[in-house]
Amino acid sequence: MKAQGSFSSPSPLSRRALRDGVYDILLEMLLAGEFEPGAPLGIDSLSRQLEVSPTPIREALVQLEHTGLVNRAALKGYRVAPPLNVEQMKELFDARLVVEVAAASRAASADGELVAELREAHERHKSAAEGFRNADHQSKLGEYRRYFEADWNFHETILRHCGNRFLQQMAQMASTHTHRLRQSARHGSDDMSLAIAEHAEVLGAFEQGNRDAAAEAMRRHIHGAERRALAEES
Known part of the structure; x- marks a missing residue:
């Protein structure tokens, strides 16, 4: 994937579009595991790889630092963040409990659109x-x-159906760390069958129009995902 180079004397709008495009590309590469944890992210080398000037690379890395996927050390530059430790994993799942259980309890369970979309998902x-x-x-x-x-x-x-854009934004931030956690998971010891069964319980509660039951099913699912993730670390 290549980013488009900037024009001579670009306008502020085109510079912003270029920076955002570079950010999206680097985020995709990080979430795809194309960089090893701890690997250096050299501005010049990324500039050559993506065929853009160093400025949008530098601006995108500043943004990525806020996601926790990238770290910056004085005089050493940017590096890919190391895998989450056990304490960070517990905090991540705790944050997901707060946000996603609240979202499930607020989602419009009587809305046929939600149920149809959830079945498809x-x-x-x-x-x-x-x-x-x-x-x-x-x-x-x-x-x-x-x-x-x-x-x-x-x-x-x-x-998307919880009626609170700020819950959506908080969950989106947590999702980048969830992807980061999954990058270090051992592919042979997945929890797919259990996760699918737990999702089925959440879906069933929404199909019955019971938001409280959906919230409780979501709570059980996130607790289950946490136990399985921590078991891989033991």
């Missing part, structure tokens, strides 16, 4: 899990990523 999640199980070694990593994109889409569907 659940089917995509199951299909992605099947694709991962049947993939050969060469395509395993790509299917693993597709699975987790489908997994997050299920959660995102509920967030």
